[in-house]
Amino acid sequence: MFDAKVLSMLAEGIKDTLYMTLVSTLAGYVLGLPLGIILCVTGKNGLHPNSVIYRILDFICNIIRSVPFLILLIVLIPFTRALVGQSYGSTATIVPLVICAAPYIARVVEASLNEVDPGVVEAAKSMGADNFQIIYKVLLVEAKTSLMAGATITTGILLGYSAMSGTVGGGGLGDIAVRYGYYRWQTDIMVVTVVLLIVIFQIIQNLGTKIVMAFDHRKK
Numbered sequence: 001m002f003d004a005k006v007l008s009m010l011a012e013g014i015k016d017t018l019y020m021t022l023v024s025t026l027a028g029y030v031l032g033l034p035l036g037i038i039l040c041v042t043g044k045n046g047l048h049p050n051s052v053i054y055r056i057l058d059f060i061c062n063i064i065r066s067v068p069f070l071i072l073l074i075v076l077i078p079f080t081r082a083l084v085g086q087s088y089g090s091t092a093t094i095v096p097l098v099i100c101a102a103p104y105i106a107r108v109v110e111a112s113l114n115e116v117d118p119g120v121v122e123a124a125k126s127m128g129a130d131n132f133q134i135i136y137k138v139l140l141v142e143a144k145t146s147l148m149a150g151a152t153i154t155t156g157i158l159l160g161y162s163a164m165s166g167t168v169g170g171g172g173l174g175d176i177a178v179r180y181g182y183y184r185w186q187t188d189i190m191v192v193t194v195v196l197l198i199v200i201f202q203i204i205q206n207l208g209t210k211i212v213m214a215f216d217h218r219k220k
Contacts, residue, residue, distance in 0.1 A: 036109025
């Protein structure tokens, strides 16, 4: 039932799933973190309110987040093919994952930064800190625990999305579950892929929780 070929396939599926999840999370933060900072800074109570910029970015984030990932994955096939040369496989799946993740990450970052005590910001201003110094030395530092918790949640969500991409040949454990567990009615392989996804999710969640607790100064 689980010969060397199947075990090798599952191992490859785990590798592809981790590759898609971790790379898309990292790339998503490259785009989403600065976007979230801009949303926070240009918001009504931000360091430099700008309703035009905020509304434009707010609209873009809301539009992308309102589209279900599976539909976004299909809509972006021409763009994905033009960017990476193919529309299927683990590397191609990273493109829609990043586009889906960036607005979500931006919202998480915005919310985390908005939670920082305004008194701390005012204290920094009174000491002559400019906006860039307040962002990088006050807001991001004070919100680091919340940002790390958000990163853990985001990684878990992208893990689920990477599995969902298997319905259109996205690769990873989701692809194995669809090809063998669904189309070929091999329930044993379906069960194993589900268990592996649960295990990976739990590892990510527990690791993220431990990191958050280690950096949470409120518990020290």
